[in-house]
Amino acid sequence: MRLELRDVFHVYAPGTPFEVEALRGVSVAVEPGEVLGIVGGTGSGKSTLVQHMNLLLTPASGEVLVDGVDARTVERGELRRRVGLVFQFPEAALFAPTVEEDVAFAPRRLGLDGGEVRTRVRDSLEALGAGHLAGRSPFALSGGEKRRVAVAGVLAMGPEVLVLDEPTAGLDPATRGDLLALILGLKAAGISVVLVSHDLDEVAEVADRVCAIERGVVRAVGTPAEVFYGAAEEDLAPATVQTVVALGEAQRGVGRPVRFRETLAALEALAEG
Amino acid sequence: MRVAGYDPATEPYEVRKRLGILFQNPENGLVAPFVEDDVAFGLENLGVDREEMRARVAEAIEAVGLSGYERREPHTLSGGEKQRVALAGLLAAGPEILALDEPTSMLDAAGRREVLGRLQALRATRTILHATHHLEELVDADRILVLNGGNLVSDVTPARLFSDAELLRENRLVLPTVQRLALELGLSPAELRTPERLARAVLARAARGAGAR
Numbered sequence: 232m233r234l235e236l237r238d239v240f241h242v243y244a245p246g247t248p249f250e251v252e253a254l255r256g257v258s259v260a261v262e263p264g265e266v267l268g269i270v271g272g273t274g275s276g277k278s279t280l281v282q283h284m285n286l287l288l289t290p291a292s293g294e295v296l297v298d299g300v301d302a303r304t305v306e307r308g309e310l311r312r313r314v315g316l317v318f319q320f321p322e323a324a325l326f327a328p329t330v331e332e333d334v335a336f337a338p339r340r341l342g343l344d345g346g347e348v349r350t351r352v353r354d355s356l357e358a359l360g361a362g363h364l365a366g367r368s369p370f371a372l373s374g375g376e377k378r379r380v381a382v383a384g385v386l387a388m389g390p391e392v393l394v395l396d397e398p399t400a401g402l403d404p405a406t407r408g409d410l411l412a413l414i415l416g417l418k419a420a421g422i423s424v425v426l427v428s429h430d431l432d433e434v435a436e437v438a439d440r441v442c443a444i445e446r447g448v449v450r451a452v453g454t455p456a457e458v459f460y461g462a463a464e465e466d467l468a469p470a471t472v473q474t475v476v477a478l479g480e481a482q483r484g485v486g487r488p489v490r491f492r493e494t495l496a497a498l499e500a501l502a503e504g
Numbered sequence: 505m506r507v508a509g510y511d512p513a514t515e516p517y518e519v520r521k522r523l524g525i526l527f528q529n530p531e532n533g534l535v536a537p538f539v540e541d542d543v544a545f546g547l548e549n550l551g552v553d554r555e556e557m558r559a560r561v562a563e564a565i566e567a568v569g570l571s572g573y574e575r576r577e578p579h580t581l582s583g584g585e586k587q588r589v590a591l592a593g594l595l596a597a598g599p600e601i602l603a604l605d606e607p608t609s610m611l612d613a614a615g616r617r618e619v620l621g622r623l624q625a626l627r628a629t630r631t632i633l634h635a636t637h638h639l640e641e642l643v644d645a646d647r648i649l650v651l652n653g654g655n656l657v658s659d660v661t662p663a664r665l666f667s668d669a670e671l672l673r674e675n676r677l678v679l680p681t682v683q684r685l686a687l688e689l690g691l692s693p694a695e696l697r698t699p700e701r702l703a704r705a706v707l708a709r710a711a712r713g714a715g716a717r
Contacts, residue, residue: 243580251580272612273584319583319610320529374528397583401528401609403637404678429584429612432681466613470681470699477703481710491681495688502689502706504713 232298232313232391232423234284235260239293241279241447253279255447256293261392261423266414268438268455269427270467276447277427278319281394284425285314312341315390319397322377325369330361330380333369337388355383358416360409375406382410393417394425399433411437435459435469435489443467456487474498508600521550524599528606530586539581539589540565540574546597564596567622569615583610591619595626602626603633608641616641639666640680643697650675663694 241254253276261267261284269277282288283295286302295302302310318324327333331352338348356362359379364372369380382398395414399407414424414437428434434441434455441458443451451458459472468476471494475482478501485501488494505511510518524546527533536542543564547557565571568588573581578589587610594602604623608616620641623632634641642648643662650658650665652675658665665671666683678684682702683693689706696702 249575249577249580273588273610273615274582278582320531323529323531397610400583401606401637403676405676407637408678429610431613471685473699474682474685474702474706477700478707479703481707491684495685498685498689498706502709502713504710 233260233263233296234314234392234423235294235296235299236280236283236290237294237296239280239283239290239295241276241283241288242291243279245291253447254283254290257444257447257449259442259449259452261425262440264418264421264423265439266418266424266426266437268434268441269425269444270429270431270434270441270458271444271450273429275444277444278396279447280444281316281396281425281427284392284394285311285316287311287316308341312337312388313390314392314394315385315388316394317382317385317396317398319400321381321385322369322374325377325381325384328368329365330356330367330369330372331365333380334384334387337384341388351387351389352383355387356380358386358413359383374401375403378402378406379409382413390422392423392425394427396427397429398426399428399430407433431459431467431469432471432491435471436491455489459489460487522599523601523603524594524597526590526594526602526604526607528609530583530590530610533590533593534578534586537577538574539570539576539578542578542589543592543596546593550597560596560598561592564592567595568592569618584612584615587611588615588619595622599630601631601633603635605635606637607634608636608638637677638680639677639683640697650677666694667692 237258239254239257243251243253257280271277279288283290286295297305325333327336334352334355335348338351356365359382361376361379361383364376364380369377398410411433414426417424426434426438438455440453441455442449443458443462451461459468462468471489471491475485475488475494478485481501485497488497507519508522512519534542536545540561544557544561547560565574568591570588570592578586591607608619611619626632645662648660648662648665649656657675658671666679672679679693682696682699686693686696686702691705696705
């Protein structure tokens with residue numbers, strides 16, 4: 232599925248003294264099967280932006296297009312299924328007595344039969360490395376386990392685009408690594424992923440393209456190398472890119488690596504002449 | 505267990521006056537309709553007088569970079585802004601001991617530096633317990649306690665932890681990117697804290713290599 236935001240504006244509390252213009256003419260597309268990273272400072276509009284992708288928020292003006300069709304004409308439940316949105320700290324919404332029932336909630340609401348629901352619950356929990364937690368109470372799990380279960384709950388709807396808002400915030404490195412591996416696995420299965428993150432190092436590892444936003448405006452969209460090397464002066468670059476830029480003159484012989492492995496290889500080649 | 509000499513089981517209020525906790529998910533700590541009320545909440549409960557409360561609230565809001573947000577409603581803020589509000593509430597109450605659970609998890613690079621700088625300044629007068637998975641935030645800590653499966657596994661300096669590959673691996677800890685690059689390049693991860701220092705070390709090695717040839 233191709234998802235496109237065209238010239239989207241969003242205003243919180245319009246007409247009140249607390250009015251905030253959170254998005255000011257944002258245009259960006261999520262191409263089929265890509266991982267799109269969304270980066271930007273605190274309060275830049277990242278979460279507001281992604282909540283337009285399934286019309287959880289509606290634009291004050293501008294359009295959201297699903298395969299070229301106005302998203303408002305798509306039945307709302309259908310849209311929410313096709314574009315799965317995982318909120319910040321999604322574990323806050325866990326509610327059922329067991330993990331299995333929690334993950335089954337959304338697919339059951341889709342009207343799927345019992346066998347299909349069970350299959351989806353099992354597959355989603357497996358994908359998150361949480362199959363062994365099925366019978367447990369979500370409230371007795373660790374933070375990382377809860378996060379896995381909450382993501383599985385959205386995955387069980389069978390989305391074509393999975394939107395993750397700060398999915399690794401506060402997570403241990405092992406769970407973080409598993410989530411990044413899941414993102415690449417979903418991409419391999421043809422599912423598009425939108426990754427909102429403050430952690431530029433993780434965006435650098437998995438994104439095909441990066442969209443940088445600042446105060447509600449898109450500042451740059453492009454490959455990770457284009458966006459991160461273009462913004463290295465202003466803090467908007469992962470540690471790999473910052474290191475390469477800090478080489479100064481010598482950077483010319485190194486190229487523009489972004490991922491850890493590429494950067495390591497480039498630095499090794501330089502150090503060994 | 506004793507906190508500043510008090511038993512939390514029998515004297516919880518004495519303990520809470522002296523030890524403030526910042527929760528991992530900032531949403532869990534926000535209670536009031538406006539940012540300034542939220543920041544003042546802890547002080548109100550301590551019975552601080554009005555003038556002093558005003559001053560401390562204003563100071564705390566400024567310290568976390570949220571001046572101008574006083575009359576914003578917390579639910580309209582971004583994740584990172586909420587985290588700053590929660591931290592401001594804790595700073596305003598000014599407990600002797602601050603226990604922070606992933607205090608920068610929702611902040612961008614600039615926000616993280618600001619908050620860490622603020623905590624650094626507080627070290628002169630306060631005790632700070634900083635729980636995090638981001639080891640780069642602990643490079644200046646006095647001590648790092650490594651926990652695993654509910655047990656205290658190690659009590660070490662940052663320099664020691666960063667160069668102990670086995671201790672890191674056994675506890676599933678991952679070094680920051682710069683230190684990982686340094687380690688893989690055979691350089692000292694404990695000394696090369698920033699991209700600039702790492703770049704200089706790589707260039708120095710390249711120059712030595714060229715000189716030897």
